[in-house]
Amino acid sequence: MDLYEHQGKDLFRAHEIPTSRGILAETPEEAAEATRTLGGRAVVKVQVQVGGRGKGGGVVLVDSPERASEEAARMLSADFKGHEVNRVLVEEQLPIAQEYYTSMLLDRSAGSYLAMMTAEGGMDIEELARTRPEALRRVHIDALLGLRTFHVRELAGVLPSQAREGAGDVLRGMFQLLRERDATLVEINPLVLLEDGRVVALDAKVTIDDNALFRHEDLESLKAAFPIDPVQARADEKGLQYVKLDGNVGIIGNGAGLVMSTLDVVAQAGAEAANFLDVGGGASADQMATSLEVVLSDPAVAVVFINIFGGITRCDLVAEGILAALDRVDAQVPVVVRLDGTNAEEGRAILAEAAHPRIVVAATMLEAAERAASAANGAAA
Numbered sequence: 001m002d003l004y005e006h007q008g009k010d011l012f013r014a015h016e017i018p019t020s021r022g023i024l025a026e027t028p029e030e031a032a033e034a035t036r037t038l039g040g041r042a043v044v045k046v047q048v049q050v051g052g053r054g055k056g057g058g059v060v061l062v063d064s065p066e067r068a069s070e071e072a073a074r075m076l077s078a079d080f081k082g083h084e085v086n087r088v089l090v091e092e093q094l095p096i097a098q099e100y101y102t103s104m105l106l107d108r109s110a111g112s113y114l115a116m117m118t119a120e121g122g123m124d125i126e127e128l129a130r131t132r133p134e135a136l137r138r139v140h141i142d143a144l145l146g147l148r149t150f151h152v153r154e155l156a157g158v159l160p161s162q163a164r165e166g167a168g169d170v171l172r173g174m175f176q177l178l179r180e181r182d183a184t185l186v187e188i189n190p191l192v193l194l195e196d197g198r199v200v201a202l203d204a205k206v207t208i209d210d211n212a213l214f215r216h217e218d219l220e221s222l223k224a225a226f227p228i229d230p231v232q233a234r235a236d237e238k239g240l241q242y243v244k245l246d247g248n249v250g251i252i253g254n255g256a257g258l259v260m261s262t263l264d265v266v267a268q269a270g271a272e273a274a275n276f277l278d279v280g281g282g283a284s285a286d287q288m289a290t291s292l293e294v295v296l297s298d299p300a301v302a303v304v305f306i307n308i309f310g311g312i313t314r315c316d317l318v319a320e321g322i323l324a325a326l327d328r329v330d331a332q333v334p335v336v337v338r339l340d341g342t343n344a345e346e347g348r349a350i351l352a353e354a355a356h357p358r359i360v361v362a363a364t365m366l367e368a369a370e371r372a373a374s375a376a377n378g379a380a381a
């Protein structure tokens with residue numbers, strides 16, 4: 001889960017990483033009021049989960065509440081690089097002496113944390129790592145050893161001397177945040193040295209490990225602030241594993257492995273998945289109906305491919321589930337069904353007898369994929 005800048009900065013403050021004073025605004029009036037509270041001058045920053053706001057007009061310095069209101073009105077009235085904008089962050093203007101970059105992340109390939117720091121602020125960090133690797137200090141931090149003084153000295157040593165102490169405090173705060181909040185990334189770009197010598201995080205990018213959200217109720221509740229895809233919300237509510245993709249074949253399967261191989265076989269047959277949904281074990285009529293509802297509510301779906309391997313799940317019950325589901329959901333597209341495993345024959349017989357106009361029964365996974373692909377490509381043509 002990627003946090004918005006303002007959410008990341010709330011975490012920064014909780015972990016004693018200095019930030020600028022900021023007030024969240026959802027309307028131009030609130031932005032003007034916030035600017036008044038901050039003394040009449042401010043920085044208005046669009047809150048979206050995409051970088052490059054500074055260059056794209058998403059970060060603007062204003063010198064009056066009226067200007068803040070105008071800028072907020074402009075930002076709130078349009079998407080920013082295709083991302084919906086619901087709020088802006090109004091921050092105090094700070095006198096910046098120098099801009100740096102720092103980040104800490106979980107380095108899965110190394111099995112440890114990786115911390116980076118450079119005095120070259122405002123640079124694209126991948127570009128810097130490629131062209132001037134000596135300017136980017138990289139230090140691995142063993143998870144059991146934790147962040148030690150020698151790590152901090154090594155990293156902060158890349159900065160001018162007057163920034164090192166402040167930067168060290170920031171690094172300690174970042175590591176504490178990483179560990180205590182199960183973050184996989186904390187990035188500050190820019191980290192700035194102010195004219196008065198303080199070192200402050202001017203931006204915040206924080207990613208929280210989704211698998212750890214259950215132990216951070218306060219972070220889980222931040223999800224409410226994110227724009228919601230209605231199809232995804234329906235799947236989440238029903239406890240179904242649903243993933244949206246770019247093609248036009250809707251895929252329903254039972255078990256993650258089967259669903260993944262279904263994606264492959266559809267690709268092999270020359271089509272692309274619009275989404276995939278894992279119904280998990282059981283696959284009751286109700287579950288199947290909800291799954292079909294979810295998959296069919298994606299307007300990109302031109303055909304549905306239901307691929308079930310009966311184990312504990314019995315294919316005859318799945319077949320009844322599919323029929324019950326099609327009573328509830330009015331499918332406008334073909335539904336290709338492949339049943340194999342426990343009671344597959346009984347399942348296929350139930351579907352054959354029902355002779356539902358939308359259902360196409362296929363004997364093998366490849367045949368089903370080919371039928372789904374030709375329906376999908378026919379629809380696309």
Ligand code: GDP
Nearest residue numbers: 043051052053054059092093094189190202203
């Ligand atoms: P990003 O471009 O989306 O990463 O947005 P940032 O939050 O990093 O802001 C982009 C740039 O705006 C920074 O690099 C700063 O140069 C500038 N900026 C942001 N806040 C302030 C501020 O309080 N004072 C001044 N003078 N500049 C700021």
Ligand code: MN
Nearest residue numbers: 189190203204
């Ligand atoms: Mn930034």
